[in-house]
Amino acid sequence: MVTIYDIATKANVSPMTVSRVINKSGKVSEATRTKVENAINELNYIPNSSARSLTSKKSKILSLVITDITNPFFTKVARGAEDKAKQMGYSLLLCNSDEDIDKESDYINMLVSTGVGGVLITPSEDKSRKNLRTLNKYNIPFILLDRKIEGINCDAVHGDSQEGTRKILEHLINKGHRKIAIINGPLDISTARERQKAYIETLNAYNLPVHEELILQSHYKNKDSNSDISKLLSVKLEKRPTAIFAANNFIAINTIKELRKINIRVPEDISVVCFDDLDPSIDLNPFLTVVAQPAYHFGFTGAQMLIERIEKTAPPEFRKIVLPSKLIVRNSSAHN
Amino acid sequence: MVTIYDIATKANVSPMTVSRVINKSGKVSEATRTKVENAINELNYIPNSSARSLTSKKSKILSLVITDITNPFFTKVARGAEDKAKQMGYSLLLCNSDEDIDKESDYINMLVSTGVGGVLITPSEDKSRKNLRTLNKYNIPFILLDRKIEGINCDAVHGDSQEGTRKILEHLINKGHRKIAIINGPLDISTARERQKAYIETLNAYNLPVHEELILQSHYKNKDSNSDISKLLSVKLEKRPTAIFAANNFIAINTIKELRKINIRVPEDISVVCFDDLDPSIDLNPFLTVVAQPAYHFGFTGAQMLIERIEKTAPPEFRKIVLPSKLIVRNSSAHN
DNA sequence: ATAACTATTGTTACCGATAACATCAAAATA
DNA sequence: TATTTTGATGTTATCGGTAACAATAGTTAT
Numbered sequence: 001m002v003t004i005y006d007i008a009t010k011a012n013v014s015p016m017t018v019s020r021v022i023n024k025s026g027k028v029s030e031a032t033r034t035k036v037e038n039a040i041n042e043l044n045y046i047p048n049s050s051a052r053s054l055t056s057k058k059s060k061i062l063s064l065v066i067t068d069i070t071n072p073f074f075t076k077v078a079r080g081a082e083d084k085a086k087q088m089g090y091s092l093l094l095c096n097s098d099e100d101i102d103k104e105s106d107y108i109n110m111l112v113s114t115g116v117g118g119v120l121i122t123p124s125e126d127k128s129r130k131n132l133r134t135l136n137k138y139n140i141p142f143i144l145l146d147r148k149i150e151g152i153n154c155d156a157v158h159g160d161s162q163e164g165t166r167k168i169l170e171h172l173i174n175k176g177h178r179k180i181a182i183i184n185g186p187l188d189i190s191t192a193r194e195r196q197k198a199y200i201e202t203l204n205a206y207n208l209p210v211h212e213e214l215i216l217q218s219h220y221k222n223k224d225s226n227s228d229i230s231k232l233l234s235v236k237l238e239k240r241p242t243a244i245f246a247a248n249n250f251i252a253i254n255t256i257k258e259l260r261k262i263n264i265r266v267p268e269d270i271s272v273v274c275f276d277d278l279d280p281s282i283d284l285n286p287f288l289t290v291v292a293q294p295a296y297h298f299g300f301t302g303a304q305m306l307i308e309r310i311e312k313t314a315p316p317e318f319r320k321i322v323l324p325s326k327l328i329v330r331n332s333s334a335h336n
Numbered sequence: 337m338v339t340i341y342d343i344a345t346k347a348n349v350s351p352m353t354v355s356r357v358i359n360k361s362g363k364v365s366e367a368t369r370t371k372v373e374n375a376i377n378e379l380n381y382i383p384n385s386s387a388r389s390l391t392s393k394k395s396k397i398l399s400l401v402i403t404d405i406t407n408p409f410f411t412k413v414a415r416g417a418e419d420k421a422k423q424m425g426y427s428l429l430l431c432n433s434d435e436d437i438d439k440e441s442d443y444i445n446m447l448v449s450t451g452v453g454g455v456l457i458t459p460s461e462d463k464s465r466k467n468l469r470t471l472n473k474y475n476i477p478f479i480l481l482d483r484k485i486e487g488i489n490c491d492a493v494h495g496d497s498q499e500g501t502r503k504i505l506e507h508l509i510n511k512g513h514r515k516i517a518i519i520n521g522p523l524d525i526s527t528a529r530e531r532q533k534a535y536i537e538t539l540n541a542y543n544l545p546v547h548e549e550l551i552l553q554s555h556y557k558n559k560d561s562n563s564d565i566s567k568l569l570s571v572k573l574e575k576r577p578t579a580i581f582a583a584n585n586f587i588a589i590n591t592i593k594e595l596r597k598i599n600i601r602v603p604e605d606i607s608v609v610c611f612d613d614l615d616p617s618i619d620l621n622p623f624l625t626v627v628a629q630p631a632y633h634f635g636f637t638g639a640q641m642l643i644e645r646i647e648k649t650a651p652p653e654f655r656k657i658v659l660p661s662k663l664i665v666r667n668s669s670a671h672n
Numbered sequence: 673a674t675a676a677c678t679a680t681t682g683t684t685a686c687c688g689a690t691a692a693c694a695t696c697a698a699a700a701t702a
Numbered sequence: 703t704a705t706t707t708t709g710a711t712g713t714t715a716t717c718g719g720t721a722a723c724a725a726t727a728g729t730t731a732t
Contacts, residue, residue, distance in 0.1 A: 001474065003688055014712045019690060027709055046474075049449040050386040051688030054717045061446065069414050069430070072615065075406045082405075082432055086439070091446045094405070094430035096418055103422070110397065110427045113385040114450060138337065138382075222616055253617055279408065280558055281585070281614040284592055285621040339718055350682045355720060363679055387718030390687045 002045045011039040022047060053115035060090050062306060063111050064299070065104065065121040069096040070222055071250060072279035073295045074122070077145065080299025081120055088307050090117070099221050101127045112138050118306045120299070122146045125188040141309040143302045148190040155309060157302045157321045161191050161275075164291040164325035165198035165245070168273050171289070171327055172243045173206055176336035177271065181214040181241040183251050189220070195247050195275065214241055222250040242336045246274035252288055253278075256332070267334035277328065289333040291325045298323065338381045347375040358383060389451035396426050398642060399447050400635070401440065401457040405432040406558050407586060408615035409631045410458070413481065416635025417456055424643050426453070435557050437463045448474050454642045456635070458482045461524040477645040479638045484526040491645060493638045493657045497527050497611075500627040500661035501534035501581070504609050507625070507663055508579045509542055512672035513607065517550040517577035519587050525556070531583045531611065550577055558586040578672045582610035588624055589614075592668070603670035613664065625669040627661045634659065 004018040011018065013032055020026040021036040028036075039045075053059050064081045066074040078094055085092040093116070097104035104124045108131040111119060119135060119142040121128075132152050135142045144156040172180055182199045185192035196215065203210050246252035252274035256266050266272050277292035301321055308314035340354040347354070349368055356362040357372040364372075375381075389395050400417045402410040414430055421428040429452070433440035440460045444467040447455060455471060455478040457464075468488050471478045480492040508516055518535045521528035532551065539546050582588035588610035592602050602608050613628035637657055644650035 001688090004690095005688080015688085016690075016713080017711060020711090023690085025690090027711090029710060032710080044470075044473075046445050046448050046470075048390070048451070048688050049446075050390045050451050051717090052690080053386045054384070054390060054688080054719090055690045057717085061450070069405075069418075070408070070411045070615070072406070075411060078405050078432065082434075086442075091431075091443065094432070095427075096414065096430070098418075106422075107427060109382050110385075112382050114397070115384070115386050134380075134382075137380075249617070253620060256620055278617040279406070279615045281589055281618060281624070284589060285623045287621045288617070337718090340720095341718080351718085352683080352720075353681060356681090359720085361720090363681090365680065368681080384718050387687090388720075390689090390718080391720045393687085 001048075002043045003048065004045075006043055007036060007039045007045055010043060011035045057115065059115050059117040061093060061114075061116050062090050062303065063093045063095055063107075063116045063119045065095045065097055065107055065111075065119060067097050067099045067122050067124050068221055068250075069094070071220075071248075071276075073249065073276045073293065075279075076295035077122075077299035077302075080296035080301075081303040082299070084300045084303035084307070088303075090303075090307065092303075097122075097124050099124050099219065101125055101131075104128060105131055108134055112140065116140060118142060118310045120145055120302045120306055123149050125186065126150070126190075127188070141306060143306045143309070145298055145302050146191065153318055155305045155314070155319050157298050157305070157323065159191070159293040159298070159325055160322050161194035162198040162201075164275060164293070165195045166202050167325070167327045168245060168275070168289070168291045169199065169202040170206075171329065172245070172271060172273065172333060173208070175243075175271070175333060177241075177243040178208055178336070179211070179214065179239070179241040180208075180243045180245055181216060182245045182247065183216045183218050183255055184247040185218065185220040185251065187217070191275075192220075192247055199245065211239075213239075218247075218251050218254070220248050220250060222253070241270065243271040243273070243333065246272060249274055249276040249278055249288070249290070252290075252332075267332050271333040271336075273333050275325075282330075286330040287332050289330045290328050292328050293325045294323050337384075338379045339384065340381075342379055343372060343375045343381055346379065347371045393451065395451050395453040397429060397450075397452050398426050398639065399429045399431055399443075399452045399455045401431045401433055401443055401447075401455060403433050403435045403458050403460050404557055404586075405430070407556075407584075407612075409585065409612045409629065411615075412631035413458075413635035413638075416632035416637075417639040418635070420636045420639035420643070424639075426639075426643065428639075433458075433460050435460045435555065437461060437467075440464060441467055444470055448476065452476060454478060454646045456481055456638045456642055459485050461522065462486070462526075463524070477642060479642045479645070481634055481638050482527065489654055491641045491650070491655050493634050493641070493659065495527070495629040495634070495661055496658050497530035498534040498537075500611060500629070501531050502538050503661070503663045504581060504611070504625070504627045505535065505538045506542075507665065508581070508607060508609065508669060509544070511579075511607070511669060513579040514544055514672070515547070515550065515575070515577040516544075516579045516581055517552060518581045518583065519552045519554050519591055520583040521554065521556040521587065523553070527611075528556075528583055535581065547575075549575075554583075554587050554590070556584050556586060558589070577606065579607040579609070579669065582608060585610055585612040585614055585624070585626070588626075588668075603668050607669040607672075609669050611661075618666075622666040623668050625666045626664050628664050629661045630659050 004015045007018045008015040018036055020028050062085050082092045095107040101124050122145045129149050184196050200210050246255050273289040275291055277290050340351045343354045344351040354372055356364050398421050418428045431443040437460050458481045465485050520532050536546050582591050609625040611627055613626050
C-alpha cells in the first residue's frame, strides 16, 4: 500500500506538501510540484479515501439507489446519472433496493457508513422517509427521483403521472374503449397513487363510470407471481374490460402473460397499454403501446442537481423538476 | 455523527468494549453487552466504515464491475451477485465501465481507494490486465466474469462460447443455411475471439467454406452507429449470406434494425440469431432465436466464490467454472 | 492462604490523510 | 537597515475505529 508518506520520502518533502499537490490546495512551488508528481506516478499511488473522508468528510462518490435494476427505465436513469457524474469528476455507485424497504435501509446505512457525497434515490415506498431522515441527519444531500415522499423537503425530479395517464387513457378512449381497467402498483408509492387519481379523473372527465372491480393492485417488480390478475380477469368474463392500463412496464408484461395463459388475445380481445417504455429490443417487434418517460434525463438532471447541492452552487430553495412523458402508440392497443 | 465514544459514554464503558460488542469479538459479559446494545439502538449508531477500514483493512462491501448496465445479460448477473452478497451479509456496489478501459480504471482506483472487500469484474478488454494487477497489488480478491484475461491467475466464471456457438450454428445449418455470416464483438475481448474460433471450427466440421467477407466486426454495446454493417450487407447482394450470427444480443438488435433500413426482412430474407437472451419483454412477442447463458448464475456463483476467497474458506488453487448455455429457438431463424 | 489462572474491561498507539498552526527564508516596505 | 509581508514548507493533533497489550477482579488449584 503506497501512502503519501512513501511519496514524501521519495520526493524528499513532507507528507503535507504531498497532500497539497494532490489536492491542488495551498501554495507549492513549481519545482516541488513536479518532484512530487513524478514520485506519485512512479509509485503508482492511489489515495486512501477512507483516511481522506475520515478527516475531510468530503467524497467524490455519488450513489444511485434504484428499486429494480432489471427494469430498463432504471437502467436508463442510471446511464444518465453516470454520464453526468463522470463529466463532473464523480463516480457513481449503484444500489438496487429491489422495492424492499429493509434492503434500502441496509444500503443507506452502508452509504452513510462509507461517507458517500450524495445520493440519488427512488424511494421504495412511503416508509423510506425514515431512510431519508437518516441522510438528513448525516448531512448527506439527496435528490428524490420519480417518486415523492410527503414531509421531506428536498430537490426532486419527477415524471408527470397525471398528464401521462391522461394521454394514454385518451388514446384508449379515442379508440372506442369504455371499460378500461387499471392494474396499479402498490398505493404506498406516490406514482401509483397519482396514476390512480388521474385514472379516475380522466374517466370522470369523459363521463365514463368508474368500476371498483376494474381497479386492481399489483406490484412494480418483475416477478410472475401475480396470478391474482388472471383470476380476476377471467372471472368477470361478461363484464370484462376491453382495455387495461398497467401502471408500469413489468405489470404490463405480466398481465399479458397471464392473459395468454387463459387464452385472451392482445389486442384482439383486449388492449393493454402501460407507463414506461421497454428496452431497445422492443424495436424489433413493436408491440406495447406506452407513455414513455425521459428516463435518461431523470438521471442526468438529478445528478446535476445533486452535484450543485454538494458543491453549494445550488440555489437555497429546493427545486422540483417535472419531466414530460410521451405517448408511443404501437400494437398492443386496438379499436374496440 | 454518533461514534463509539458517544456509545461508550452513554453505556459507561470504554470505546474498546463497544467495539467488541459491535464486532462480536473478544469476551464481553452479558450485562455490558445489553447495556451497550441499548445505547447503540437509542443513539441510532451507524459505524464509520472509513475509520474501520483504515485500521482493519476489511470491508463487507463487494463490487460488481460490468460493461453495460443496459444489457439484460448484465442486469441478471447483477441480480444474482446481489442475492448471494445479501445472503452472506455483504453489500454490492455496481460500477458500469461502459466497455471503456479508462472508465474501468477510474472505477478500480475508486474501489481500491474506498477499500472494497472484493471485486467481481467483467473486464472491458484485454488491456484490463493492468487494472487486475492493481487489484492484486492491493490484495483485493477478484473474480473474472464472462471474459478471460491471459496471464491473470484467479477464480473465474465463464460461459461456454465454444459450445454455445456450435449449438446455434448447427441450428442454422439444420435449417439449410450454408452461407452464415458472423458479426462479432471486438477481438480484444476473449468471448469474441472464442466465438469466432468456434464459428470457423463449426463451419469446417460441416465442410462449409469460411468466407472472409462474412466475418464482420462490431461492438457489444447498445448504440446505433454501426451502419457499416448495413453497408457491408447491402453491397454483396448477390452473395449475401442467408443467416447472420450476432455475437451478442445488442449486435443482433442493431443488425436487424440496419437490415430493416435497407428493406431486408427477418427471417424471410435472412435469419438472425445471437448469443445472450433479451429482457423479459421478449416473451410478449417471441422473436430472437438465441443461445442464452445462465446470467443469474454467473453473478450468484461468482459472488459465492468471491466471498469464499475473502473469508479464506476457498481452496488454495483457483477455480474456473464454466456454465452451459441453452438454445432457445424463436422466430428470427427460418428455413433457407 | 497464596500462587496461578481466567474472564472482563481498559489504555495506548496507530491506520492515512488533512486542518490548523508554526517556521523560516526571501521579498517588499518603511 | 530594520520591519513587515509573503511564499513555501514543516509539525502536530485529529478524524473513528481496532490491534496489541495492560490491568483488574474474581476463580480455581495447590
